[in-house]
Amino acid sequence: MATSRRRAENLRTVLPSGKQESDFFQQVWALVRLIPRGRVTSYGAIAASLGAKSGARMVGWAMNSSHGATPKVPAHRVVNRMGLLSGKNHFPTPTTMQDQLEKEGIKIKDDQVVDFEKHFWDPTKELNNH
């Protein structure tokens, strides 16, 4: 399809050389799965780690596609840059995301991650210096 090919072309451009995986989503999923339990990250951080500094929105779209992905993607550990559970509305129930995070030891206050910076997991940093 033209749309699929177009997507692949664009993604190939933003992706680092050597790895022209057209599956931007798959990369996002892989990174999200690397998020340790009790940690959270932001869309921008993931996008930046993949080389797409402006692909924050695409990361969100990837999460949308992560539904049914194998293995399961802990999308509940992905929040916006302010630690706000912007994607809670897209879960089976608006409380699923919060419940999952609280279950991992993360406190949620007013749909916001308490001590977000403290629980923040930087993919680039972890993957670059781990």
Next chain:
DNA sequence: ACGCTGACTATTA
């Protein structure tokens, strides 16, 4: 084929 929307972020007023 064109335009709008969206799980974002950064900048400017």
Next chain:
DNA sequence: CTAATAGCCAGCG
């Protein structure tokens, strides 16, 4: 300080 706007890419009507 807070509020609004622009930039970004892909999916859908």
